[in-house]
Amino acid sequence: MSNSFEKNWTNYNNGYPLFDNEVSRYISVAPSKNQYRLSRKPFYCFVHFGMNTATGREWGAGVETVSDFNIKKIKPEQWVNTVKAAGASGIILTCKHHDGFCLWPTEYSSFSVKYTDYKGDIVKEVSDACRNGGIDFGVYLSPWDMHEPTYGTPDYNDYFCNQLTELLTNYGEINEVWFDGAKGTGAREFEYDWDRYYKLIRTLQPDANIAVCGPDIRWVGNEAGKTRKSEFSVVPAYLRDTESVSKNSQHDEKDAAKLQRLKSTDDDLGSRAVLSKNAYLCWYPAEVDVSIRKGWFWSKNENKTVKSSRKLFNIYLNSVGNNCTLLLNVPPTSKGVIYSKDVRVLKGLGKKINEMTENPILVERLGQLTKNDGFIDFEFDSLKKLKYVIISEDIRLSQRVEAFDIYIKKLNGKYKKAASKTIIGSKKIIKLRSKKCIGARLVIRQSRGTPAISEIGFYE
Numbered sequence: 001m002s003n004s005f006e007k008n009w010t011n012y013n014n015g016y017p018l019f020d021n022e023v024s025r026y027i028s029v030a031p032s033k034n035q036y037r038l039s040r041k042p043f044y045c046f047v048h049f050g051m052n053t054a055t056g057r058e059w060g061a062g063v064e065t066v067s068d069f070n071i072k073k074i075k076p077e078q079w080v081n082t083v084k085a086a087g088a089s090g091i092i093l094t095c096k097h098h099d100g101f102c103l104w105p106t107e108y109s110s111f112s113v114k115y116t117d118y119k120g121d122i123v124k125e126v127s128d129a130c131r132n133g134g135i136d137f138g139v140y141l142s143p144w145d146m147h148e149p150t151y152g153t154p155d156y157n158d159y160f161c162n163q164l165t166e167l168l169t170n171y172g173e174i175n176e177v178w179f180d181g182a183k184g185t186g187a188r189e190f191e192y193d194w195d196r197y198y199k200l201i202r203t204l205q206p207d208a209n210i211a212v213c214g215p216d217i218r219w220v221g222n223e224a225g226k227t228r229k230s231e232f233s234v235v236p237a238y239l240r241d242t243e244s245v246s247k248n249s250q251h252d253e254k255d256a257a258k259l260q261r262l263k264s265t266d267d268d269l270g271s272r273a274v275l276s277k278n279a280y281l282c283w284y285p286a287e288v289d290v291s292i293r294k295g296w297f298w299s300k301n302e303n304k305t306v307k308s309s310r311k312l313f314n315i316y317l318n319s320v321g322n323n324c325t326l327l328l329n330v331p332p333t334s335k336g337v338i339y340s341k342d343v344r345v346l347k348g349l350g351k352k353i354n355e356m357t358e359n360p361i362l363v364e365r366l367g368q369l370t371k372n373d374g375f376i377d378f379e380f381d382s383l384k385k386l387k388y389v390i391i392s393e394d395i396r397l398s399q400r401v402e403a404f405d406i407y408i409k410k411l412n413g414k415y416k417k418a419a420s421k422t423i424i425g426s427k428k429i430i431k432l433r434s435k436k437c438i439g440a441r442l443v444i445r446q447s448r449g450t451p452a453i454s455e456i457g458f459y460e
């Protein structure tokens with residue numbers, strides 16, 4: 001690595017101040033300990049499984065009975081092995097979806113696995129399998145409940161907290177709690193006591209991140225695996241307002257297609273123009289939740305809709321490789337296993353993720369740059385076919401880089417621009433088409449204060 005200062009980026013910074021009070025305000029916002037840990041394990045899987053798996057529905061209708069749950073056994077070790085083969089580091093299980101059916105023998109309702117022919121506690125089996133397999137376990141507990149009679153009365157807050165307490169005390173360490181904003185249009189009006197839920201989680205599982213209708217992890221805003229060009233983690237604090245998350249969520253079983261589109265109004269959540277208008281800011285990184293299939297629950301009619309490994313890998317590049325975390329849904333069948341086709345493509349995904357970094361050309365840890373670091377040049381020891389550049393900021397010092405370019409150095413010593421991008425954040429993966437080169441150059445065009453690049457890696 002060497003620096004050449006022909007054109008110092010600090011002179012330009014695209015016309016924006018490199019340092020001023022506003023910049024200090026933005027970069028004073030950094031991840032919590034839990035959010036930082038999450039950024040180091042950015043890929044994990046959703047497991048939608050429950051009453052809908054048995055009835056072949058997406059939402060249920062609120063009229064199901066325990067006898068409709070005719071599933072006899074599950075093989076959670078197979079789920080864990082599959083998730084690991086895909087390269088993911090954890091599972092979030094739908095312990096209760098909107099239909100209200102509980103996968104654990106809750107004391108507070110008779111609408112649970114306890115009153116079916118299933119012998120056992122599904123939450124326990126899955127959390128044990130995760131622990132034995134060395135991966136994280138998280139819970140999804142739907143706030144909206146079509147079945148519970150107290151829903152719509154203040155008693156429901158007690159019911160919900162009682163259930164949370166069971167889940168957060170009886171199943172070991174819980175890595176993430178996922179609160180869905182979805183609610184049917186005809187559902188009873190109800191004000192959830194979010195603050196009470198959060199307090200309970202912080203007390204019982206202080207290391208858990210609370211996602212979506214929660215303060216730690218932001219819903220990316222669609223369920224199609226799409227992300228914004230610039231996915232900022234420092235955003236206005238009002239985005240954590242759970243009611244606005246809920247308004248933008250699914251309101252009908254058939255809504256899924258609508259959520260495939262990103263709303264253009266949501267496009268810019270964290271540029272200087274946006275932040276400057278907001279007195280309160282927060283660290284709120286985006287999570288991309290997307291299903292391997294058309295629906296969230298398994299249905300044999302949707303076996304044809306399983307996404308290819310290639311498609312999943314592209315989603316991975318656009319999420320994990322674009323400063324987001326990826327929550328990929330892999331729904332088991334009514335036989336309690338992940339379907340063979342899904343297993344195949346997940347293995348393919350894991351292979352592609354591994355291959356990406358299998359042949360490193362050069363990996364450097366840069367740390368905090370100084371005002372004098374302009375272009376940073378990297379020399380390779382021979383002619384290489386550059387395929388990936390992976391850059392990470394040290395986000396403990398916030399998200400700083402707003403624009404950068406990658407140049408490649410050709411055999412004749414000339415530089416050619418290979419990529420021009422905006423943000424970096426916790427990880428930016430740049431895919432190139434096996435560019436022949438003997439070196440590369442990183443040019444940071446715009447930053448909030450001096451950038452802190454924890455690592456840059458070049459791979460063949």
Ligand code: FUL
Binds near residue numbers: 059181
């Ligand atoms: C949505 C729900 O309505 C879907 O059924 C699914 O659970 C998805 C992850 O969130 O809002």
